[in-house]
Amino acid sequence: xxxxxxxxxxxxxxxxVLGGKWKILILWHLKDQTRRFGELKRLMPEITEKMLIQQLxxxxxxxIVNRTVFSEVPPKVEYSFTAYGRSLEPVLHxxxxxxxxxxxxx
Numbered sequence: 001x002x003x004x005x006x007x008x009x010x011x012x013x014x015x016x017v018l019g020g021k022w023k024i025l026i027l028w029h030l031k032d033q034t035r036r037f038g039e040l041k042r043l044m045p046e047i048t049e050k051m052l053i054q055q056l057x058x059x060x061x062x063x064i065v066n067r068t069v070f071s072e073v074p075p076k077v078e079y080s081f082t083a084y085g086r087s088l089e090p091v092l093h094x095x096x097x098x099x100x101x102x103x104x105x106x
Contacts, residue, residue: 017062022047022055028092030065034080064088
C-alpha cells in the first residue's frame, strides 16, 4: 500500500463533508443570509428537489447547517450556517477567488 502524503487524511475528511457537485454552492448561497428551501431551489435551478433535500440533510447532519422548522401551514423551513459552519467562510472565499483567477486566464 502506498504511503499517504501529509495532510491526505484531512483533505479526505474535508471532501467527505463538502464533496460533490452541490454542497459548496449551497453553502455559498447561505454564507450571507438565512434562506428558505424554495429560495435555494430558485438560486440553483439545475438541482433537483430530491438532491437539494439530501444535500441539506447531510450538511445539517455534519453540523454545518441549521435546519429550522416553523409550525405553520404551509410548513416553513429555513437553513442557515451553524457557528461551526461559519468556519468554512474563508474556504468559500478562497474558492471564489481561485475561480475568478481561473476564468480570467489567457
